[in-house]
Amino acid sequence: MTKVKICGLMESQHVKTAVDAGADAIGFVFAPSRRQVTIAEAQELAKTIPTGVLKVGVFVDASQDEIEKTYREVPLDIIQFHGDESSDFIKKVGLPSIKVLSVYSDEYAKQSIQYETDYFLFDTPGTDFKGGSGMTFDWHLMKDAGVQSEKVILAGGLNADNVAQAIRTVNPYMVDVSSGVERMGRKDGNLIRAFIKAVKDEER
Numbered sequence: 001m002t003k004v005k006i007c008g009l010m011e012s013q014h015v016k017t018a019v020d021a022g023a024d025a026i027g028f029v030f031a032p033s034r035r036q037v038t039i040a041e042a043q044e045l046a047k048t049i050p051t052g053v054l055k056v057g058v059f060v061d062a063s064q065d066e067i068e069k070t071y072r073e074v075p076l077d078i079i080q081f082h083g084d085e086s087s088d089f090i091k092k093v094g095l096p097s098i099k100v101l102s103v104y105s106d107e108y109a110k111q112s113i114q115y116e117t118d119y120f121l122f123d124t125p126g127t128d129f130k131g132g133s134g135m136t137f138d139w140h141l142m143k144d145a146g147v148q149s150e151k152v153i154l155a156g157g158l159n160a161d162n163v164a165q166a167i168r169t170v171n172p173y174m175v176d177v178s179s180g181v182e183r184m185g186r187k188d189g190n191l192i193r194a195f196i197k198a199v200k201d202e203e204r
Contacts, residue, residue, distance in 0.1 A: 001200070002167050002172060002173070002174065002175060002199055003025065003175075004022065004023050004024050004174065004175055004177075004195070004196050005023070005024065005026070005054075005056065005153065005174055005175070005176040006018040006023045006025070006026055006027065006181060006192060006195075006196075007026075007027030007029070007035075007056070007058065007155075007176055007177065007178040008027060008028075008029050008033070008035035008178040008179075008187070009026055009027065009028065009035075009045065009187060010035060010037055010041070010045075010187070011045075011187065012045055012048060013189065014187040014189060014192065015045050015048055015049060016048060017189040017193065018192050018196070019048070019049060019050065019053055021192060021193045021196040021197070022196050022200060023053060023196060024054065024174065025053065025054035025055075025056050025078075025174065026045075026049055026053060026055055026056065027056040027057075027058055027080065027176070028042045028045065028055065028056065028057055028058065028074070028076075029058045030042070030057055030058060030059055030062070030066075030070055031058055031060035031062070031082060031083075032060070034185065039070055039073050039074060042055075042057075042070075042074045043073065043074055046074050046075070046076075054077045054078055055074060055075070055076045055077045055078075056076065056078050056079075056080050056098070057070055057071060057074065057078075057079055057080065058082055059080065059081060059082060059083070060082045060083035061083035061084055061085060062083075064089070064092060064093050067079055067093055068093070077096065078095070078097065078098060078118065078119075079093065079095050079096065079097050079098070080097075080098040080100060081097060081098065081099050081100060081117075082100045085099070087114055087115045087116065090115065090116075090117060091116065096118050097117040097118055097119075098117060098118065098119040098120070098121050098153060099112070099115045099117040099119075099120055099121070100120075100121045100122075100123055100155075101120055101121070101122055101123070102123055102124065102125040103123070103124065103125075103137045103138075103141055103142075103156075104125060104137075105141065110145060110146055112147045113146065118151070119151050119152070119153050119173065119174070120145075120147050120151055120152060120153065121153040121154075121155055122142060122152065122153070122154055122155065122156070123137075123155040123156045123176075124136060124137045124155075124156035124157060135156065135157040136156050136157035136158070136162065136166075137156050137157075139154070139166055139170050140169065149170075149171050149172060149173060150173045151173060152171075152172040152173050152174075153172060153173060153174040153175070153176050154166055154167075154170050154172040154174070154175050154176065155175070155176035155177070155178075157179075158175055158176070158177045158180050158195075159177065159180035159191075159195065160180070160191065160194040160195045160197070160198040163175055163177070163180075163195060163198050163199055163202070164198055164199075164201070164202040167199065167202050168202070175199060177195055181194075181195050
């Protein structure tokens with residue numbers, strides 16, 4: 001069954017909604033973003049997340065010390081590298097990891113061969129910040145990515161209306177959403193529930 005990550009959560013009510021609706025992972029953004037949280041804020045939010053739901057920390061070109069400190073103090077389960085981090089740097093950090101790859105073309109979809117990470121998150125190139133743009137990319141480019149489906153996390157413009165088609169096209173291990181469950185730049189409980197339901201219903 002395709003797993004679900006709800007990313008960029010900042011409020012306890014939305015964490016609870018996501019967990020209660022069946023989210024498999026919660027993402028906290030520690031990089032510059034309108035969704036950025038502090039270690040202290042993430043600590044409080046993490047207290048309400050049960051064992052079995054992954055706590056993911058999103059970083060963009062952060063130092064090893066910053067990553068390790070945040071991982072330890074929140075605590076987190078896995079690190080999402082969303083910048084220009086090299087394969088050597090990710091190995092040096094040595095924590096469970098997701099490497100984000102922006103997909104411009106089929107050649108970019110093949111970038112994963114450069115890295116040794118637990119998962120690869122394929123996303124649309126960002127705009128104002130390094131990160132998602134809230135727009136989809138051509139999912140058919142994933143056919144030549146050369147990544148085992150159990151290591152693929154799909155992001156980029158997903159919402160309750162298109163996620164079922166995305167799953168049928170890519171067959172990812174997990175889907176990741178942020179702006180697709182927001183209204184006016186803030187997470188929306190109804191949209192979170194609708195997105196998770198759309199994923200779970202596709203598996204039935």
